[in-house]
Amino acid sequence: MxxxxxxxxxxxxxxxxxxxxxxxPPRGAGTDPVAKTAVLLRDWVDAVNVTDNQGxxxxxxxxxxxxxxxxxxxxxxxxxxxRDRNRIALQSDLLGASSLGxxxxxxxxxxxxxxxxxxxxxxxxxLDSIQLLSAFRALRDEHTLMSGRAVxxxxxxxxxxxxxxxxxxxxxxxxxxxxxxxxxxxxxQTQFVFDLAAFDRWMAQVRDLGLDKRCYIIAGVGAIRSRxxxxxxxxxxxxxxxxxxxxxxxxxxxxxxxAAEGARxxxxxxxxxxxxxxxxxxxxxxxxxxxxxxxILDGAGQGRRDGH
Numbered sequence: 001m002x003x004x005x006x007x008x009x010x011x012x013x014x015x016x017x018x019x020x021x022x023x024x025p026p027r028g029a030g031t032d033p034v035a036k037t038a039v040l041l042r043d044w045v046d047a048v049n050v051t052d053n054q055g056x057x058x059x060x061x062x063x064x065x066x067x068x069x070x071x072x073x074x075x076x077x078x079x080x081x082x083r084d085r086n087r088i089a090l091q092s093d094l095l096g097a098s099s100l101g102x103x104x105x106x107x108x109x110x111x112x113x114x115x116x117x118x119x120x121x122x123x124x125x126x127l128d129s130i131q132l133l134s135a136f137r138a139l140r141d142e143h144t145l146m147s148g149r150a151v152x153x154x155x156x157x158x159x160x161x162x163x164x165x166x167x168x169x170x171x172x173x174x175x176x177x178x179x180x181x182x183x184x185x186x187x188x189q190t191q192f193v194f195d196l197a198a199f200d201r202w203m204a205q206v207r208d209l210g211l212d213k214r215c216y217i218i219a220g221v222g223a224i225r226s227r228x229x230x231x232x233x234x235x236x237x238x239x240x241x242x243x244x245x246x247x248x249x250x251x252x253x254x255x256x257x258x259a260a261e262g263a264r265x266x267x268x269x270x271x272x273x274x275x276x277x278x279x280x281x282x283x284x285x286x287x288x289x290x291x292x293x294x295x296i297l298d299g300a301g302q303g304r305r306d307g308h
Contacts, residue, residue, distance in 0.1 A: 007075050007305070008047035008104055009158045011281075012187065012216045017274055018281030019302060020077060020189070020218060021293060022049040025065035027058070034065045037290050038072035043304045044294050045074070047104055049189075049283070052079040056116025063093065066102045077160065078102050081110030086126040087135065087146055094136055098155035106160040106189065107132045130183045133159055137184030161185040165202035166195065167239045174205035177215070187216040189283040192233065194222070195241045196272055203276050212278030219273045222285040223292055224250055224262035263292050267299030274300070 011018045021041055026033045034050075041048055048069055052062040066076035078097055080090060094105065109129045113121040127135065135146050136159055143154040161180045165173050177188060193199045199219065206212050224230050230250050234242040246265070253261045270282050286292055297303070 008077065008187075011046050011305075017302065018047075018216070018218060019045045019284065019297065019305070020047050020049060020281065021045045021284045021286065021290065022051065023065065023069065023290075024051045024054050024288075025060035025062065028060070031060070031065065031068035034060075034068040035072045038069045038074040040290055041293060042072065042074040044297055045284070046281075046305055047075040047077050049077045049079055049106060052081045052108070052110070053084065053116070056083065056111045056113045056118070056121075058117060063097050063100070063102065066097070067100060070101060075104065076102055077104040077106050079106045079108060080132070081108045082125055082127050082129065082132055083110030083113065083123055086124050090127065090132060091135065091139060091145055094139060094155050094157060095151065098157055103156050104158045104160065105136065106162065107136065107185075108162055129161060130179055133161060133180060133183035133185055158186055159184050160187040160189065162190070163188045164191040164239045165193075165199055166191065166241050172205070173202060174209055174211065177206065177211055178209055181211055181215045185215055187218060187280070189218045190220045192222045192237070192240050192285065193219050193269060193273060194246050195243050196269065198241060199273070200276055203278050207278050212280075216280035217278055218281040218283045219276075219279055220283045220285055221266050221269050221273065222262075222287075223259075223266040223289065223296060225259045225287060225289055227251060227255060227258055229287065230258070230262075259289070259292070263296050264299065267296045270296070270300035270302065274302075 008018060023034055023037050050062050050066045050069060053059055062078050066078045069076040107129050113119060113123050138144050140154055140157050143151050145151060163177050167173050233240055250258060250261055273279055273282060284293055
């Protein structure tokens with residue numbers, strides 16, 4: 001079995017520009033699709049998120065798909081949501097993941113089950129993402145469960161969170177990030193960045209609070225594949241602002257050229273985001289079009305990763 005180095009944590013700590021992508025586990029009991037994608041990406045990204053029943057849809061467990069990623073020579077970032085498990089199961093899963101060599105953990109509250117393929121399922125939400133970050137930090141640093149009982153050995157985990165710099169219902173999104181950093185977030189991946197000016201303003205707030213010195217900021221960059229996807233992101237994803245000039249650009253090309261234009265836009269966005277002080281990397285969101293990632297990164301001036 002080929003095991004990847006702890007590349008994400010090392011690259012971020014060294015001041016290098018990190019690149020992550022995302023894999024959705026299959027709706028089935030075989031890991032071949034995960035392994036195939038991991039092999040495609042392992043020379044181009046530092047780590048890959050493995051989603052946890054994304055969109056409240058039942059899929060292979062994130063830990064199992066993360067093991068397949070690890071076996072393929074790429075480092076996983078195992079997502080963990082609060083939707084389906086209580087504090088006992090969440091802490092147990094962290095201990096198990098660490099014992100298996102899965103160390104990057106991305107904590108999320110999670111979507112309500114009503115939005116997925118089992119709308120009748122009972123949501124758990126025993127904890128929210130900030131409470132879970134705090135619990136995981138205590139497990140790692142204080143060797144203590146939420147019950148107060150000790151663990152030995154403690155888990156080795158690099159804790160991440162998600163953030164939306166453009167959330168419409170939040171007076172100061174940077175303040176919300178501050179709460180996550182206080183709770184234990186060491187890196188954060190953001191929602192899609194299409195409005196670079198708005199993202200730049202948010203990063204100025206982040207720097208004013210000194211959060212870029214305490215947490216690695218990884219900007220989410222999406223590659224639009226179709227007009228339908230563009231409309232969905234603009235109209236259905238809360239807090240994502242698609243500026244008029246971006247919408248016009250992607251709408252103006254023929255339908256069969258939307259994906260190529262979307263990839264060019266993503267490459268340009270990565271290159272511009274990389275120039276913003278305090279940004280430590282990008283998280284590529286390509287909606288199953290992982291084959292486009294090498295060309296996007298080449299176009300952005302981000303070459304192959306070393307160390308794999």
